[in-house]
Amino acid sequence: MRHRLFAPLVVLLFAPHPARAAVVVIGNYTDAEIAFRIAEPNEKARAHKLPSNTVAPVYVTGPADITFTAKGRETKLRLDVYNAYLFLPDPVTTVRLEGLELPGPALERDARAEANPVPRDPPVKVPVTLLVDDADPRADKLWQAELRKRFDGAAGVIEKATSVRFMLAGFDTWKSDPGAQSTTDLLDGLEKAVPAKEGTLVVGYSSRKIDEKADPTFGVGRGLNGRHVLIREWKPRGETERGEVLVHFLAQALGGVGTPDPGSALREKLGNGYALYPGAVVRLDPLNALLLNLWADERRREPGANLSSLTVSNRARMTRLYKALLKAAPGDALALAYLNELDRDVAKIPDPPLKNPDRPPVKSNVRDEIVRKVVRAVTARAKLNAEAGASALKGDELTAAYVHAAADSAIRSRGPEMVSAFLIALGAALDETGALADDAATAGAVAGAETPEERKERIAVLGNPTLAGRRDLCRRFFLGCALGELLRDAAEDAAVGRALFDFHKPANLCFPALAAEFAGIAFARAAQQDVEMVHDVHRAFAAADYVPPMKGLRDCLSREKFEELYGDSSDARFLAVLTDIRKRLKEMKAYK
Incomplete structure (x- = not known):
C-alpha cells in the first residue's frame, strides 16, 4: 500500500445503509472531519461525515460517485465496489482521495449494479460465550460486569465496520491447566473443556501466569478454523x-489478518500505547474491514461459512484482498494459510503428506507461531554471545549453543507441531543467505519467522557458527533439517539441485556441503520418528554425532572438473557419490 497513516482519532458516527448489497470502505487519514456525498445512478445523493482517521463501510448497489470539497472546489470521482479508498492530506489540494491497489483484475460483474440487493438489516449475529478460568480471583458479579462492558465496546467496533453483531450468549468458567506454559497450551485446554457449536464463539480469559520471555503474547486463536479464543x-x-x-x-x-496499519486493532504490536492517545478510537484498517464485510455476506448465507464454502464471486474478491494484505504484511501466518486454500499459486507450500501415518497432524498456524519463538530464541542467544567480548563462543561451540537455545524454546511448546517448528526454525535461524525464503517451495513456511528488521538484527549478531570447523557445513546441515520437514521425500532432490546451482558461486560444487545437507535431512527424518532427538541435542550437540566423515569427498569442483569426473546429475559416477554419502549416514549411530 502506498499511503502513510496519521495519528489523531475521533469517535466514528458513520452508520451503514441497511439494504444495499455491495460495499465500499472509506478511511479518513487526515486531521479533520470530511463531509462527502455518495450518489448512485438514478438515486438521490446521500450525505456522510467521516471523522479524522477513521474507517467505515458505505453500502451501495453498484458503482457510485463520491463528491467532496478540496480547497474550496468540489471534486467528483467514481467508486468501484468491493474496493477501499483513503482520504489523504495533500500539500496542494489539502485533501485527495486515493484507492488502495488490489492485485489482479476485478470481477466483470462488479462493474454493474446488483439486480437483487441483499438486505443488511438486521446484522449477522454471532453468539459469544465469555469465560474466566479457575485462576481468576474475582467474584462472579465483578468479572462478569467488567467483561460485559469490554465485550460491548469491542462488539460495537466490529459491528460499525462489518455489519456483524457479536451477541453475548452467557458467562461461564473452566478449569485451566496450572502447568500450561503458553497461551496455545491454554487454548488447547479450553477447546477440550468447552465445546462450541458451529457459528458460535467461545472467548476464554485466563489468569494463569506464563513466562513472559517464553510467550509474551496477549492471546491466541485459530482464526476462521476455530471456535475458541x-x-x-x-x-x-x-x-x-x-x-x-x-x-x-x-x-x-x-x-481478519495482519496489517501494517499502526492504528488498526489487527496490527501485530498491540499494547504499545497507541490506544491510550487522547481521542484515540479502536478501529479496523480499510482492507480488513472490506474483507469482514464479505465474510458477513457469506455468514448471512451460511452461519458456518468457511473458505471451502465460499461463493465463486466472493472467493475471487477475497483472494485479491488477502493478496493485498499479505503484500502489505509479508509472512502473516493467517493470510498465508487462507491463500493456501484460495489460491495455491500464491502460498506455494501446501502441507506435505505425512510420511508416518501415525504422526499426529500438524496445525500450520500453531507451528508458525513456534517457529517464530524459536528463531527469536536463537537471536537472543546470539546477542548475549556478541556482548561477551573476549569470552564469546565461536565455531562449533557457538553452533551447539544455538541448537541448545532453539531446542530449549521448542520443547516448551508441547504438541505435534514442536518437532516440525524446531526443524524449520533451525534452517531459518542458522542461515544468513535467506535460502528458505528465496525458494518458492519453502518460502511460505518461514515467511512469518521474522520481520526484515529482525532478520537484519539476527544476522548482525549471528557470528560464525560452524560444524566440523566449516561455516558452509553448518548452514547446509540446518537447511537440510528444514527441507527434510517441509519437502519430505523430495528433500534430497532439492539438496542436489542446490549443490549443482553452486557452480554459479566462487566455491563451486562441494560434496561435503551436499553431505551436510543430506545429514540434516536424515536428522529431520529421525526426529519425525522420535521426538527424543530434540531432547538429545538439547542436552548436547556435536558435529561428529550428526555429520558424516568427509574424507574422500571432493571440494570446490568447477563445472569443467565436475563434468570431467562425474558427467552430470544422471551419470552413474555422480549417483555413486550420492550412494556413498547415504551409506556414511546409515553407519552413524544417530541415524541407524
Missing part, C-alpha cells in the same frame, strides 16, 4: 488496550 486477563494493563485486544481476536475469528 484464549486471551490473557490483566494484559495489557489498561482496560482500553484490553478492549483493543478483544477486537483483534474477534476480527481474526471472522477472517
Whole structure:
C-alpha cells in the first residue's frame, strides 16, 4: 500500500445503509472531519461525515460517485465496489482521495449494479460465550460486569465496520491447566473443556501466569478454523488496550489478518500505547474491514461459512484482498494459510503428506507461531554471545549453543507441531543467505519467522557458527533439517539441485556441503520418528554425532572438473557419490 497513516482519532458516527448489497470502505487519514456525498445512478445523493482517521463501510448497489470539497472546489470521482479508498492530506489540494491497489483484475460483474440487493438489516449475529478460568480471583458479579462492558465496546467496533453483531450468549468458567506454559497450551485446554457449536464463539480469559520471555503474547486463536479464543486477563494493563485486544481476536475469528496499519486493532504490536492517545478510537484498517464485510455476506448465507464454502464471486474478491494484505504484511501466518486454500499459486507450500501415518497432524498456524519463538530464541542467544567480548563462543561451540537455545524454546511448546517448528526454525535461524525464503517451495513456511528488521538484527549478531570447523557445513546441515520437514521425500532432490546451482558461486560444487545437507535431512527424518532427538541435542550437540566423515569427498569442483569426473546429475559416477554419502549416514549411530 502506498499511503502513510496519521495519528489523531475521533469517535466514528458513520452508520451503514441497511439494504444495499455491495460495499465500499472509506478511511479518513487526515486531521479533520470530511463531509462527502455518495450518489448512485438514478438515486438521490446521500450525505456522510467521516471523522479524522477513521474507517467505515458505505453500502451501495453498484458503482457510485463520491463528491467532496478540496480547497474550496468540489471534486467528483467514481467508486468501484468491493474496493477501499483513503482520504489523504495533500500539500496542494489539502485533501485527495486515493484507492488502495488490489492485485489482479476485478470481477466483470462488479462493474454493474446488483439486480437483487441483499438486505443488511438486521446484522449477522454471532453468539459469544465469555469465560474466566479457575485462576481468576474475582467474584462472579465483578468479572462478569467488567467483561460485559469490554465485550460491548469491542462488539460495537466490529459491528460499525462489518455489519456483524457479536451477541453475548452467557458467562461461564473452566478449569485451566496450572502447568500450561503458553497461551496455545491454554487454548488447547479450553477447546477440550468447552465445546462450541458451529457459528458460535467461545472467548476464554485466563489468569494463569506464563513466562513472559517464553510467550509474551496477549492471546491466541485459530482464526476462521476455530471456535475458541484464549486471551490473557490483566494484559495489557489498561482496560482500553484490553478492549483493543478483544477486537483483534474477534476480527481474526471472522477472517481478519495482519496489517501494517499502526492504528488498526489487527496490527501485530498491540499494547504499545497507541490506544491510550487522547481521542484515540479502536478501529479496523480499510482492507480488513472490506474483507469482514464479505465474510458477513457469506455468514448471512451460511452461519458456518468457511473458505471451502465460499461463493465463486466472493472467493475471487477475497483472494485479491488477502493478496493485498499479505503484500502489505509479508509472512502473516493467517493470510498465508487462507491463500493456501484460495489460491495455491500464491502460498506455494501446501502441507506435505505425512510420511508416518501415525504422526499426529500438524496445525500450520500453531507451528508458525513456534517457529517464530524459536528463531527469536536463537537471536537472543546470539546477542548475549556478541556482548561477551573476549569470552564469546565461536565455531562449533557457538553452533551447539544455538541448537541448545532453539531446542530449549521448542520443547516448551508441547504438541505435534514442536518437532516440525524446531526443524524449520533451525534452517531459518542458522542461515544468513535467506535460502528458505528465496525458494518458492519453502518460502511460505518461514515467511512469518521474522520481520526484515529482525532478520537484519539476527544476522548482525549471528557470528560464525560452524560444524566440523566449516561455516558452509553448518548452514547446509540446518537447511537440510528444514527441507527434510517441509519437502519430505523430495528433500534430497532439492539438496542436489542446490549443490549443482553452486557452480554459479566462487566455491563451486562441494560434496561435503551436499553431505551436510543430506545429514540434516536424515536428522529431520529421525526426529519425525522420535521426538527424543530434540531432547538429545538439547542436552548436547556435536558435529561428529550428526555429520558424516568427509574424507574422500571432493571440494570446490568447477563445472569443467565436475563434468570431467562425474558427467552430470544422471551419470552413474555422480549417483555413486550420492550412494556413498547415504551409506556414511546409515553407519552413524544417530541415524541407524
